[in-house]
Amino acid sequence: MARSCSARLHGDAAAFSAALRSLLNNPQFSDVTFVVGRERREVFAHRCVLACRCQAFRGMLSAAGGPAPRAPLVLGNVQPDVFLAVIEFLYTNCVTLDSHIALEVLTSSVEYGLQELCKLCVEFIKETLSVEQVCEALQAAVTYGQGDLQQHCLAFIEDCTAAVVRTRGFQELSDAVLARVLRSDRLAVDELELVQAVREWAHVSSAVLERPVPEVAALPVRELRLPLLAPSELATLESHNQRDLLIPAESITAAWRCHALRRGSGVPARLCRPRRGTRPREHHRHLDPHGK
Structure with missing residues (x-):
């Protein structure tokens, strides 16, 4: 009798990531819309992606279901660029950060329970720390219990x-x-x-x-x-x-x-x-x- 064999084979990861990235903020096939920030900017997303990647979004989307599943979800306390960075991470497991949004993305990652995104933010903040931002970073590190970032900020402050x-x-x-x-x-x-x-x-x-x-x-x-x-x-x-x-x-x-x-x-x-x-x-x- 022939022995049964099995294996998990991997296709082109870059092509897969690019395909998912094409769905970012794309209204085509989108089934949920967010109205974000004071600018009330529309951000389009897909329930299945958000729900499988983030428990907080799963709860949010479940609560927003019912007779009007496409009713916009209003998120007035977050900047659109920050929210889009979170969405990028959920779709691609990567995030594009700059020094203007990194601390706020860190805040959102804690709020949404995204530990891996939190780690990426901490690493970016440590690598790009400046005299102008170190105190804000330290305050955030203490607030969100990021011990490694706290020590890094304190060492920076001690030197400057x-x-x-x-x-x-x-x-x-x-x-x-x-x-x-x-x-x-x-x-x-x-x-x-x-x-x-x-x-x-x-x-x-x-x-x-x-x-x-x-x-x-x-x-x-x-x-x-x-x-x-x-x-x-x-x-x-x-x-x-x-x-x-x-x-x-x-x-x-x-x-x-x-x-x-x-x-x-x-x-x-x-x-x-x-x-x-x-x-x-x-x-x-x-x-x-x-x-x-």
């Missing part, structure tokens, strides 16, 4: 701190994410510049959130290393602080005590550690808990 603190993205960080950045010993900027950057951030956040400066800044201010400042710098800081009360009086008092006692007594050790970019001051040797 002086430029990063002057960006709009820095001003838009949440208090928790800013505090996380300020915990780093490897920030390449002097503490005096960090204090000023946090003050500017706090005033922007206060205006946006309509809350007092001391309230919005409470978390990140705890990470400022005031004992590193020289007496003259600390005196100027104290004068500026009378205008907005950014820094609690007890924190400034503790910094003065370090100067008076010539040691970091009573202050958490991390607040006495110079960062990578800290300019040396004469009194720093007295703050080292391991110094003589």
Whole structure:
């Protein structure tokens, strides 16, 4: 008796991909229409493709079924180019990204549960990271639990701190994410510049959130290393602080005590550690808990 044999043979993958790509946003044979973004742009798709590739779309399309299966589905909170990138991935398992949409495509990939697309977005963002976008990328990484991207963004910020603190993205960080950045010993900027950057951030956040400066800044201010400042710098800081009360009086008092006692007594050790970019001051040797 002849033995039965079987095998899975593969045709031309490029031709198959090109054929599916030809269906992208093609009204021919389309059986579902999306109205996307503020522009109310029409995007055409095929239910069977969306449903088999994405559980979220399967649920959306099931809920939209019934007597009027071709009724448009309105997606007002996503940009058309972002939505089309998601659709491209669903049809071809590839995605075309640029720096203008990558973070929003990442957001959509999380929203729709598309883990593979999420990974592609993270890799693209890491490879194209810039001073202008790194804070926004870090905020997104924290929001969506992307640990690898978080570490990559933090390392980038540590290397380019002086430029990063002057960006709009820095001003838009949440208090928790800013505090996380300020915990780093490897920030390449002097503490005096960090204090000023946090003050500017706090005033922007206060205006946006309509809350007092001391309230919005409470978390990140705890990470400022005031004992590193020289007496003259600390005196100027104290004068500026009378205008907005950014820094609690007890924190400034503790910094003065370090100067008076010539040691970091009573202050958490991390607040006495110079960062990578800290300019040396004469009194720093007295703050080292391991110094003589």
